[in-house]
Amino acid sequence: MREQSSATDRSTVTAGLVLGALGVLAFSMSLPATRVAVRELDPWFVAFGRAAGAAVLAAAYLRAVRAPRPTRAQWRRLSVVALGVVAGFPLFTSLALTSQTAAHGAVVITLLPAMTAIVAAARAHERPPLAFWLAGGGGLAAVLVFLGTTGAVHGSLGSGDLHLLAAVALCAAGYAEGGALARNLGGARTICWALLLALPATLPITLVALAGRAPHAGVHGWAAFGYLTAVSMFLGFFAWYAGLARGGIAHVGQIQLAQPVLTLLWSGLLLGEPVPAASIGAAVVVLGCVVLTQRTRAAGHVRRVSLHHSDGVPVPASARSGTRTPEA
Numbered sequence: 001m002r003e004q005s006s007a008t009d010r011s012t013v014t015a016g017l018v019l020g021a022l023g024v025l026a027f028s029m030s031l032p033a034t035r036v037a038v039r040e041l042d043p044w045f046v047a048f049g050r051a052a053g054a055a056v057l058a059a060a061y062l063r064a065v066r067a068p069r070p071t072r073a074q075w076r077r078l079s080v081v082a083l084g085v086v087a088g089f090p091l092f093t094s095l096a097l098t099s100q101t102a103a104h105g106a107v108v109i110t111l112l113p114a115m116t117a118i119v120a121a122a123r124a125h126e127r128p129p130l131a132f133w134l135a136g137g138g139g140l141a142a143v144l145v146f147l148g149t150t151g152a153v154h155g156s157l158g159s160g161d162l163h164l165l166a167a168v169a170l171c172a173a174g175y176a177e178g179g180a181l182a183r184n185l186g187g188a189r190t191i192c193w194a195l196l197l198a199l200p201a202t203l204p205i206t207l208v209a210l211a212g213r214a215p216h217a218g219v220h221g222w223a224a225f226g227y228l229t230a231v232s233m234f235l236g237f238f239a240w241y242a243g244l245a246r247g248g249i250a251h252v253g254q255i256q257l258a259q260p261v262l263t264l265l266w267s268g269l270l271l272g273e274p275v276p277a278a279s280i281g282a283a284v285v286v287l288g289c290v291v292l293t294q295r296t297r298a299a300g301h302v303r304r305v306s307l308h309h310s311d312g313v314p315v316p317a318s319a320r321s322g323t324r325t326p327e328a
Contacts, residue, residue, distance in 0.1 A: 016247025019187075020255045023240025028262035030232040031102040031109065032270045033224040034093055040221035043094035045209035050225060051086050051195060051202040054233035058192035067189050075197065077181050081190065082198040084174020090233070092167035100160040102267040106260035107144070108164035113256040114140055115172035120179070120249035128250045131292075139257035139289030175253065178237075179244030187242030191234065257289060 037046045070078060097105060114136060121127060182190045217225070243252045 020243030020252035026236030036224035040217035047090040047094040050229040053229040081194040088170030096163035116253040117250040119176035135292035179249040182241040182245035191237035
């Protein structure tokens with residue numbers, strides 16, 4: 001019986017890692033796409049227009065699956081998700097990338113996995129072992145050294161960097177809260193309800209941005225905006241939140257260490273920015289650190305609690321080290 005439970009945990013965690021990797025792949029193109037979009041479109045329109053458009057998709061999805069409305073406690077937690085990933089991160093990255101390059105933005109976004117792990121430890125009651133923090137710190141250092149030696153880090157701390165730091169802080173809170181909430185609601189419903197919760201704010205701001213300057217963009221600008229709406233703000237979170245819920249917020253969140261390197265690759269393809277030859281070597285080092293973070297789960301520190309998502313998928317005990325039963 002214990003062996004069967006352990007096998008179930010492993011398969012669920014593996015599914016979480018795969019879903020998390022798909023989410024990171026989707027998000028890795030967000031900064032280059034934002035850079036393309038804000039070249040031709042107002043950054044406020046890019047930030048809130050994509051959230052308003054994604055809310056339309058969310059409403060259609062929730063209606064199709066006949067999702068029950070969240071409880072009052074869940075609405076309060078969804079407000080953190082909406083503030084962090086629906087409003088805060090898109091707004092501050094859009095403002096930052098009007099003056100910064102996507103490669104430079106990747107430097108600051110490197111802090112996101114570590115920030116997410118810290119918030120998860122405080123908010124989601126996860127307690128990764130010391131080896132996890134060492135492996136994650138090694139991956140963070142590898143990415144920062146790579147970006148620094150290849151010239152991605154330049155200049156002094158300006159308004160663009162402050163915008164990026166604000167984006168990281170808000171996004172980490174939204175990731176951690178959303179990942180914990182997805183254990184009850186499921187990944188898709190978590191982001192969909194958050195998008196609808198934010199709609200009374202995102203829609204008026206979008207309309208004001210349209211009134212201030214009618215959007216005029218070419219094919220590339222609208223294609224980038226469409227990607228941000230349908231993938232970065234909607235479909236990517238289906239996989240990402242489901243992955244965080246199944247595999248653990250802190251552990252799956254470390255897959256994001258590979259995101260800056262991927263972002264540089266997309267920047268080279270989409271924006272024509274030079275991609276350093278060292279990117280392949282850096283990717284190998286970073287991915288190695290990601291693998292190490294996934295091998296640091298200590299079963300002896302886990303309370304075996306049988307939990308399930310709203311879709312019936314069990315939450316592994318390894319994803320809930322030191323947790324209590326989730327709130328309804």
